[in-house]
Amino acid sequence: MEGIVDTVVLIVIAVAGAALARRLGFVAPLVLLVAGLALSFVPGLPEIHVEPELVLVGILPPLLYVAALQTSIPAFRSMLRPILLLAVGLVIFTALITGYLLHLLLPAVPLSACVALGAVVAPPDAVSATAIARRIGLPRRIVTLLEGESLLNDATALVMVRIASGALTGAAVGFREIGRDVVVIAGGGLALGFAAAVVVAWLHAKITDPLLDDAVSLLTPFVVVVVAEKLHTSSVVAVVVAGLYLGHRIPYLLSPTSRLQMDAVWRLINFLLEGVVFLLVGLQVRELVGDLETDLATTVQATALVFASIVVLRFVWMYPATYLARLIPRVRSREERPPAGAPTVVAWAGMRGVVTLAAVLTLPPVDEVPGGYPRDLFVFVAFAIIVLTLLIQGTTLPLVANRLGVREDTSTADALAEAAVQNQATRAALQALDDNADGAPDSVVERLRAIAEHRDNGAWERLGSQEQETPSSAYSRLRREMILAERHVFKIARNEGRIPEEVLTRAQRDLDLEESQLSRSEDG
Template sequence: MLAAIAFGLLAVALVVAAALAARRFGLPAPVLLVGASTVYTLLPGPDLRLDPDIILVLVIPPLLYSAALSSSLLEIRANLRAVISLSVLLVVATALVVGGLLVAVMPGLPFAAACALGAALAPPDAVSALSIGRRVGLPDRLRTVIEGESLLNDATALTLYTVAVAAVVGDPFDVPFVIERFLVAALGGIAGGLVVAWLLGQLRRRIEEPVAESTISLATPFAAYLPAAALHVSGVLAVVTAGLVLGHQSRQLLSGAARLHALAVWRLVDLLLEGFVFLVIGQQFVAIVPAIADYSLGTVLAAAAVTLGGVLLTRALWLLVPVLLPTRLRFLSPHPYLSGRELLALSWSGMRGVISLAAVFALPASTDAVEFPQRDLLLFCAYSTVLVTLVGQGLTFGPLLRRLGVRPDAHESRRRRARARTAAAEAGLRALRSLQQHEPIPDALAGRLRRAAEDRKQRSQDSLTALNTPADEQVRPESPTQTFGRVRRIMIEAERDELQLWRDTGALSDVSLRLLESELDREEGALPPS
């Protein structure tokens, strides 16, 4: 027991250290964690072994749900053409290409077994892509496509994977059966997610306690996944659907305090679970490599090479070939609004991760009558592909974006936020005037409220003016809004010191101190950047 606790603490320490090192040196935290855990497996002591049930049932649902909460349902709908192309059609194409290549270099391997591996490796991993993408910075429309693809492609891949595995152990593997199974799983998953979102939405409308809200939020991905899995429909799609709907409705469902609390909770969950899955990937090294000792080196290298090549080249060709079409045929492209540089960046964003490994580890070692053919070699092919794409693409994704000049338009995003803040302040002033017409509000109180709203409006207008002024024409070292944020932070820090002094001298209890500090923390969080 003590050894397990010590190992858990070491894992948490590695996750935190990797996050700090990534921020300090600009390296992807997933790559650092995979490297550290791979080295750790070579040392004496306990190791983590990948349990597919734990990963697919306990780890992946909350990570996908968190990603769905922060995604935009409207933006995904606006980019639905590209999202479906990547999350459905490309997944199927990748599974078939990888399956065909493996059959060509692995004599005796059934096509269904090869397609099972291809389906497992077809979807870029949501955890890997979003974790690295958040750090390197992406334009909004490219980020939306990657998020939408990552959220939806697992349902396609796992459905095709299930059908392929069933075919190996005796069920039919024909096109009508695959299409029927996919439609049932997808539509059932979406319906299940909508039902869970509606039920929990009704419950959360009646709860205003932030801690209870966060508890329900943590339980939601499992409430969506488990019934869907029990009904043999897509649990992944149920989780994503529930997350997208509830995230879209958060304004109506949650109070401001509940949103702040839930955001902090999910950031912690993301940090720990993302770190855990990357540690698991690295720790499988010592379990997989010895298992291929019975195969010749040529067979191992050929199988690993065609698997990796099939995964990378299929994605690249799928995205880049439409660019070569004549202009009059460009409308046939599923992503005509993306530039060639953005498509090249998108083709290099397909890191594979723990979902692929968990699916391949779930391949049955044997059944009552059938032993899954060449399972150990398929495991090695999957692990080598995950390792190469995660480390190789993860380390080079940021430099590639910089070389291509594909960066987010930060100025435009800030301009939109400044305009939105101005409009929101004006809406608040209109609401105040309307209230004054219908109920008596003391002039002093109305004046305070009016000045606060007008001050927020003026700060937003100052930011907008600064953003619209060319850099070479700006003469002020900082805008009035930046000055306001900097000075108010200094004031808040002095107020915190005074509250601390009151507590230390016994004039204020710890409970009251935490309450007053929470008020200051929320105000500081709402300040403009200094």
């Protein structure tokens, strides 16, 4: 019962912190991290210990899955080269160099242990970065790059942590063993993810009940992770591959009701998990400080070295990866040369988060390592890196982007593209209406024609002046007042006993759907 109470309290605090962040105009992860830090030192507050399984199975898979579901495959494919350079090349580069520098500072600690910590802190987390990027209007290519990097760098880091941990515990590690592990772990995860996606796609195509569709979607990342762990393959790769495939196919597999319902469910889960995980990071500080056996000077030096290393190395990597690659004619012909501010912003958007939290908890216990190693120090450094990058880089990223002028307003271009495609869609809809209107009442045909034309006009009106009310805006305003009146009549009828509760529920659902559609049209 006590664990349930703690969970409820965490969720309540996470929701309250997110609400406060939105009201103040801050990014929720930053507010929740600070709240966790403050609460961790409140006298009498019970310590909350984070188990590795909670993060690896309960938190990380659904976060990766929903991110993959929402990722555009065409945009991802167009940015594949820079994404792989960051998600694979930069992670390996950061892990090796950071590990080597840490070994120079702590020569008594095995190099494999230092590389393992380097891999733990190497992958940035895009939750806070993309939240800030969208809020301040960073170019869409930068947002896509950060999202794509965060989807793939997790697998690279966790594979490196597993290999380095194997060397640390005495397992034979050579080029042959590393190659075999990469093929088995990453390749197996790729195959498993694709196989799982095909099976789940088949289930979605057969299911007609929206509740069952939701259940299958919710279970998918957890089932994939469990199977991947049993097969000793990469659960991260499997979940991401499954999410990318299904996200691209969902418009063809699910009914409209299932898509709307599933979107709402995943948005809620994503909101709660992101809030809880950053709150948990802050709440761990008191326990980490209490368990720390390494002296203060060494702790500060190691933390400062790792933080400086991951920040500087990301800059060192970004500029050659951005500009030297464009010396290749094929790359230069396909990709525009970005301004200097773009790689600078991407380099500064290196906040760490969930993946670092998950990875550090997988480090082997001290008693499994011949001669031991300072695991308490490594865990503290990893958590400190999460806190420092979020508080320093997270709070200053908007300022850096503004100073460098790395901003992009795509609202007009998006509205123009939408209007052009909507016009094409309207013509197709009207053609379908004409082809199938035989025998239908004229009033029905004219009503459907008016709806199609209204949608077409609304898309073009969004390109016009915002100073006066457009016909579509007037329609939305007046229809909303009509819906309010209808809803009021149904409620009175229910209260007076003239209709049962089921009738009110059905009518209210229809009115709610229509009103939500009006709100989406205005937001667009």
